[in-house]
Amino acid sequence: MNLFMKNFWRRQFIGIFLGSLIFFLCGCGERKPVAVQTTDTAMGTVIRQSLYVTNGSTAAADEVMELLEALDQETLSWRLETSELWRINETAGQKEAAVITEEMAAILKSCQEISEKSGGAFDITIGQVARLWSIDTWAAGGEPRLPDEKAVAHAVDRAGYRRLSVNEREVCLPEGMQLDLGAVGKGIALSHIDSLLQQHEEVTGAVISVGGSILTYGTKPGGGSWRVGVANPLDTSASIGYLELDGGWCVSTSGDYERYIEIDGKRLHHILNPYTGFPAESGVHSVTILTRDGLLSDALSTACFVLGVEEGLALAEECGVEAVFVDFQGEISMTAQMEEYFHLSQ
Numbered sequence: 058m059n060l061f062m063k064n065f066w067r068r069q070f071i072g073i074f075l076g077s078l079i080f081f082l083c084g085c086g087e088r089k090p091v092a093v094q095t096t097d098t099a100m101g102t103v104i105r106q107s108l109y110v111t112n113g114s115t116a117a118a119d120e121v122m123e124l125l126e127a128l129d130q131e132t133l134s135w136r137l138e139t140s141e142l143w144r145i146n147e148t149a150g151q152k153e154a155a156v157i158t159e160e161m162a163a164i165l166k167s168c169q170e171i172s173e174k175s176g177g178a179f180d181i182t183i184g185q186v187a188r189l190w191s192i193d194t195w196a197a198g199g200e201p202r203l204p205d206e207k208a209v210a211h212a213v214d215r216a217g218y219r220r221l222s223v224n225e226r227e228v229c230l231p232e233g234m235q236l237d238l239g240a241v242g243k244g245i246a247l248s249h250i251d252s253l254l255q256q257h258e259e260v261t262g263a264v265i266s267v268g269g270s271i272l273t274y275g276t277k278p279g280g281g282s283w284r285v286g287v288a289n290p291l292d293t294s295a296s297i298g299y300l301e302l303d304g305g306w307c308v309s310t311s312g313d314y315e316r317y318i319e320i321d322g323k324r325l326h327h328i329l330n331p332y333t334g335f336p337a338e339s340g341v342h343s344v345t346i347l348t349r350d351g352l353l354s355d356a357l358s359t360a361c362f363v364l365g366v367e368e369g370l371a372l373a374e375e376c377g378v379e380a381v382f383v384d385f386q387g388e389i390s391m392t393a394q395m396e397e398y399f400h401l402s403q
């Protein structure tokens with residue numbers, strides 16, 4: 058073989074080798090997912106996305122952010138004049154009922170059911186009471202100003218889920234009542250995100266948190282379970298434990314450690330007892346709910362926080378969801394089935 062032929066075969070061999078390597082790395086067209094991570098804000102909270110995407114594209118993550126903006130602006134926000142909720146609240150006390158979308162009817166119906174089951178511990182009609190406290194603005198650095206007790210009592214009187222009438226097409230708010238979907242918005246968002254990701258074939262798995270509500274989606278590259286941490290309310294830089302989950306779960310936590318101020322040694326947080334109009338004092342620092350339904354996980358974390366350990370556990374069992382409570386003594390209580398998913402931190 059002359060030198061020319063030798064070089065020819067060597068080139069051929071290198072070419073075939075490189076070709077095979079690329080083919081192998083691409084997995085016969087099924088490419089290995091790469092991690093895409095983003096942190097942003099929407100719906101007044103932090104959105105953390107960790108996606109596994111076969112083409113490395115951020116398109117799905119970008120669409121999630123657009124979806125959250127749209128959900129807030131068009132449907133859920135009590136602050137924005139553009140939302141359906143704003144339009145509903147504007148009709149309080151009017152003779153004409155507010156005409157609502159199918160989605161809003163479904164949301165309000167679910168909320169009403171949870172209010173019934175929780176004996177009113179969860180109640181979206183407390184909008185006026187929540188505005189009086191405006192704890193979110195204090196926690197964000199605003200000037201704390203305790204609301205006038207009479208004004209709170211008055212707003213409590215005008216609230217009450219039993220006074221809200223809702224059907225598939227209309228909702229009727231009595232004078233002075235305002236709806237607040239703050240306790241369910243992030244959970245509702247999780248279900249929307251799940252549907253969006255299903256339209257993105259390139260996304261094989263994801264964990265996305267919308268404030269205190271977290272969605273697991275799809276599978277982890279290389280197998281194994283997703284790990285979702287449960288914060289330690291006494292030291293939020295640490296966690297008390299973690300949940301080991303496959304895709305399709307919603308995990309929502311309500312706690313007194315995220316948005317609060319302290320006045321005379323008393324912690325005033327943003328989860329209200331609808332009967333008193335004051336921050337709930339049920340002896341728990343946090344409640345984490347695990348279920349496949351976003352709205353339910355978010356609503357029940359709020360409801361169980363208001364109810365406390367004993368009644369909260371009973372409600373979680375009744376609703377078929379799993380729950381972990383951390384009380385003022387730092388003790389952890391959970392539903393029986395939760396032990397399958399929850400692991401204490403070492």
Ligand code: ADP
Pocket residue numbers: 178179180181183187237238239240241243268269270310311312315327328329330331355358359363
């Ligand atoms: P976060 O918004 O921090 O996730 P929650 O899901 O517990 O916490 O929701 C708290 C928000 O829900 C409050 O900011 C207020 O707007 C509203 N809210 C407070 N207490 C109640 C309640 N008992 N029932 C329904 N909504 C509530």
Ligand code: MG
Pocket residue numbers: 239240241309311354355356357358359
């Ligand atoms: Mg909630």
